[in-house]
Amino acid sequence: MELADILIVLGRVLAVFVLLMVLTLLNVWLERKVVAWMQSRIGPDRAGPFGILQTLADGLKLFFKEGITPQKAELGMYILAPFLAAIPAFLTFMVVPWGETVTIAGRQIPLQGAELNVGILFILAMSSMAVYAVVLAGWSSGSKYPLLGGVRATAQAISYEAALGLAMVSVVVFSSNQGDGVGTLSLSQIVERQAGTLSNTFPELPGFIGWLPNWNLFAQFGAFIVFFIAAVAETNRAPFDLVEAEQELVGGFHTEYSGIRFAMFFLAEYINIFSMSAIGATLFLGGWQGNTFDGRVWPWISAILPTIYFLLKSYLIVFLFFWLRATLPRLRYDQLMQLGWKRLIPGALVWLAITAVASGLYQFGLPGDA
Amino acid sequence: MGLIREIIKGLRVTGSHLFEDPVTVKYPQEFRPKPQRFHGRHVLNRYPDGMEKCIGCELCAGACPARCIYVRGTDNPIDEPVSPGERFGFVYEINMLRCIFCALCVEACPTEAITMTHLFEMSSTTRQDGIYTKDELLMAADGSVPHMFPEDEFADLGELNAADGWVRATAPSGAAAYEGVQMWQGTAGSASWEPEPSQTERDA
Numbered sequence: 001m002e003l004a005d006i007l008i009v010l011g012r013v014l015a016v017f018v019l020l021m022v023l024t025l026l027n028v029w030l031e032r033k034v035v036a037w038m039q040s041r042i043g044p045d046r047a048g049p050f051g052i053l054q055t056l057a058d059g060l061k062l063f064f065k066e067g068i069t070p071q072k073a074e075l076g077m078y079i080l081a082p083f084l085a086a087i088p089a090f091l092t093f094m095v096v097p098w099g100e101t102v103t104i105a106g107r108q109i110p111l112q113g114a115e116l117n118v119g120i121l122f123i124l125a126m127s128s129m130a131v132y133a134v135v136l137a138g139w140s141s142g143s144k145y146p147l148l149g150g151v152r153a154t155a156q157a158i159s160y161e162a163a164l165g166l167a168m169v170s171v172v173v174f175s176s177n178q179g180d181g182v183g184t185l186s187l188s189q190i191v192e193r194q195a196g197t198l199s200n201t202f203p204e205l206p207g208f209i210g211w212l213p214n215w216n217l218f219a220q221f222g223a224f225i226v227f228f229i230a231a232v233a234e235t236n237r238a239p240f241d242l243v244e245a246e247q248e249l250v251g252g253f254h255t256e257y258s259g260i261r262f263a264m265f266f267l268a269e270y271i272n273i274f275s276m277s278a279i280g281a282t283l284f285l286g287g288w289q290g291n292t293f294d295g296r297v298w299p300w301i302s303a304i305l306p307t308i309y310f311l312l313k314s315y316l317i318v319f320l321f322f323w324l325r326a327t328l329p330r331l332r333y334d335q336l337m338q339l340g341w342k343r344l345i346p347g348a349l350v351w352l353a354i355t356a357v358a359s360g361l362y363q364f365g366l367p368g369d370a
Numbered sequence: 371m372g373l374i375r376e377i378i379k380g381l382r383v384t385g386s387h388l389f390e391d392p393v394t395v396k397y398p399q400e401f402r403p404k405p406q407r408f409h410g411r412h413v414l415n416r417y418p419d420g421m422e423k424c425i426g427c428e429l430c431a432g433a434c435p436a437r438c439i440y441v442r443g444t445d446n447p448i449d450e451p452v453s454p455g456e457r458f459g460f461v462y463e464i465n466m467l468r469c470i471f472c473a474l475c476v477e478a479c480p481t482e483a484i485t486m487t488h489l490f491e492m493s494s495t496t497r498q499d500g501i502y503t504k505d506e507l508l509m510a511a512d513g514s515v516p517h518m519f520p521e522d523e524f525a526d527l528g529e530l531n532a533a534d535g536w537v538r539a540t541a542p543s544g545a546a547a548y549e550g551v552q553m554w555q556g557t558a559g560s561a562s563w564e565p566e567p568s569q570t571e572r573d574a
């Protein structure tokens with residue numbers, strides 16, 4: 001491996017890191033602003049133009065605050081937990097392609113942290129890792145509210161992880177229709193298979209439907225609904241935020257955290273929101289696919305458009321997160337479990353079965369037809 | 371299915387508010403208009419000739435449910451009277467930390483000496499500053515009320531000269547015959563006011 005290759009890999013990783021940090025700063029502000037507008041308020045408007053530097057100010061404040069350690073804290077775990085939250089959050093996004101492969105000085109550079117052929121498995125693994133951070137933070141704080149929050153978080157994450165995985169598997173099974181009859185776990189492959197219009201996947205469709213973009217959303221809308229609900233629950237967002245229910249658990253697992261350690265949990269939460277939205281956009285909305293107007297505009301615009309499409313699609317789902325937060329009241333614990341185990345998981349299983357049978361019939365025809 | 375319909379209904383409500391103007395204002399820079407009868411900080415009035423209206427009768431202190439007013443009356447000096455009556459209030463203190471801004475003192479005052487203004491920002495860093503003495507409450511001889519911190523960039527100097535609504539009420543004696551009849555002296559910052567529309571006119 002040459003030095004240039006190493007530098008390119010480092011550059012890609014750094015780009016993802018910077019992208020996530022900047023977008024998190026933006027997302028926290030955007031959420032506060034959107035929720036404020038939905039509540040007929042003005043929202044943060046003091047720091048910088050339109051208050052856009054508010055998060056930066058908050059972050060700086062947290063950075064300089066004293067990190068208080070409770071007397072009964074299990075020190076090692078207590079210090080480790082915020083890192084366990086932040087690192088998987090960054091890693092999850094590493095496998096998401098955020099732009100078309102670009103060619104610079106004869107080198108093919110995929111705009112993706114890491115090209116992984118089992119990307120979906122990696123995402124599921126990393127989002128499960130985040131649970132450890134929450135439960136360890138709750139337990140090591142040596143205090144009752146964090147412990148309760150941590151226990152709730154574990155139960156919630158385990159319940160919804162299953163539905164999330166099943167929804168993703170449906171997409172993997174469906175992607176076999178778009179390729180050579182074999183599904184793919186690689187996110188960049190899934191994006192590439194969503195190129196063009198819907199008639200690429202189903203040539204038989206009449207023109208006016210076949211004209212739609214070739215997004216998995218249209219054939220996999222059931223999986224998308226399950227995925228979105230599970231993603232909201234997985235990131236502990238309203239209406240599934242009883243993990244950190246302020247009214248009853250103070251702050252949940254991060255009650256005893258302050259200063260930069262608290263900031264890392266906060267950072268992880270918002271990175272997870274964006275990662276989940278980006279994964280949703282990648283799996284269901286065609287990722288960076290879109291009309292790049294090749295040859296009709298300047299080449300640099302064509303090169304930058306896929307990234308813009310990717311961000312737009314991701315922010316569409318991020319906006320849904322904010323919208324739900326501003327609208328829905330929190331679920332009770334039994335309602336949460338009921339929704340997870342009695343509705344989402346059976347629903348996702350049925351959808352997976354339908355997808356598998358329909359894909360089989362579509363590709364191989366009725367049994368005995370041959 | 372009913373639940374999903376309810377969720378969509380809720381999303382529609384929040385979604386429609388996204389495009390509406392906010393109901394809040396950028397407070398220290400912008401103010402919401404205050405109602406005419408706003409109960410703000412008190413002011414001790416003077417007659418147009420510069421005489422103090424307060425006669426030191428302590429009816430305000432008696433009416434005060436929060437017991438925040440302390441008045442001491444004494445005889446007017448014969449050669450240099452402070453008020454047109456026999457006596458005047460030589461000590462007048464209001465503890466703003468206890469005041470509930472009910473304006474019962476304003477109603478109790480027989481000479482309209484104490485009225486209320488529109489100033490409501492009275493935070494202080496010590497409890498002692500919460501007690502307003504006669505120097506701070508009394509209007510200047512020209513009828514204007516000095517602001518406590520006029521150099522503050524957010525201070526609205528007009529607030530203290532916005533006269534109390536109570537003295538503008540129609541039919542002050544409660545009798546319908548007095549509707550539309552001006553029954554009071556001019557107060558701080560305003561020589562005289564037109565009467566508010568009477569209840570009979572409003573209901574017609």
